[in-house]
Amino acid sequence: MHAGNRLKLFRILYGYTQQELASAGNITQRSYGQLENKPKIGNNYIDIYSEVFGLSADYLGTGNTDTIFSNHIGIFHVPPKRFDKYRDDRSVFVRKINEFQNFCDEYLPSFFSEVKAKNYYILNNNKTGYMLYVLPLVYDQLICICSERKYCQILNKSIEPVLNKADKVDIDTDLDISSADPEIVEIAVSYFDGLCKGCVHGPVCNKFKDEDVLVSPSALVVCNLSLEENNLIKYIRENSIPPHKAIDCLKANALT
Numbered sequence: 001m002h003a004g005n006r007l008k009l010f011r012i013l014y015g016y017t018q019q020e021l022a023s024a025g026n027i028t029q030r031s032y033g034q035l036e037n038k039p040k041i042g043n044n045y046i047d048i049y050s051e052v053f054g055l056s057a058d059y060l061g062t063g064n065t066d067t068i069f070s071n072h073i074g075i076f077h078v079p080p081k082r083f084d085k086y087r088d089d090r091s092v093f094v095r096k097i098n099e100f101q102n103f104c105d106e107y108l109p110s111f112f113s114e115v116k117a118k119n120y121y122i123l124n125n126n127k128t129g130y131m132l133y134v135l136p137l138v139y140d141q142l143i144c145i146c147s148e149r150k151y152c153q154i155l156n157k158s159i160e161p162v163l164n165k166a167d168k169v170d171i172d173t174d175l176d177i178s179s180a181d182p183e184i185v186e187i188a189v190s191y192f193d194g195l196c197k198g199c200v201h202g203p204v205c206n207k208f209k210d211e212d213v214l215v216s217p218s219a220l221v222v223c224n225l226s227l228e229e230n231n232l233i234k235y236i237r238e239n240s241i242p243p244h245k246a247i248d249c250l251k252a253n254a255l256t
Helices: 003-013 018-024 029-035 043-053 057-062 081-086 090-114 149-163 181-196 218-222 229-238 243-255
Strands: 073-078 119-124 130-137 141-148 168-172
Touching (some): 003 043, 003 057, 003 090, 018 029, 018 043, 073 149, 073 181, 081 090, 090 149, 119 149, 119 181, 130 149, 141 149, 141 181
Parallel strands (some): 073 141, 119 168
Antiparallel strands (some): 119 130
16 A cells, blocks of 8 residues: 555545645645545645644554554454534435445455554454454554444455455454444553453553563553543543553552
8 A cells, every 4th residue: 555545545544535635735625635545645734734743653654553542452444434514314324334334345455464463353242232342462552443233244245356365364252332432442452462361462462572562552451441432532642652662651650
């Protein structure tokens, strides 16, 4: 994938229109559309749109996956929450869903390959209306995709080719899934903490020899931090520190 592909990828995953992002960049829709076709994008636009999407400028511009998300967690919804404004007009909503499906089929396999997603956790409960797909990545990063159950076939169809090549696929049907972002983070963190049985390096730690550069979401639980939005979400959004420093900083905060 090149920079223009990634720009288009996250625009559609978050449900933005080209006009909305053109306005964010103070350019015309035509000029913005040209950006999505360019293999390289100027740093001024990379800075603007990485901020909009919560991505690192390095990843959006060059594809460096050491730091993909500025807060180390990317949360997406199927369909995107921005599609809610179309639900009252069924014809428009169906058209948007079909466009989203076609896009996912075309781009998601390449995206999952680029970010080196090898382990997939599918969490759901037949009593709830949502399914949660959690993908742990290197350097304490998570991709969380929450899908309304009736639309999960969109994601399943796109992910199926990738799952066939995955190192690990786990399905857990005993969790109540919410569509609220803070609760999604709490579910994912708690789930991995249970898998690790207290290991602060998480379920992916055995993939790496240099454990000092890894911190899993379960480290947040080990440090006894609250998983409420005012604590966990605020911390990961407001603190920019190297991953290998995270545990010490979190422990210090937990003791104060």
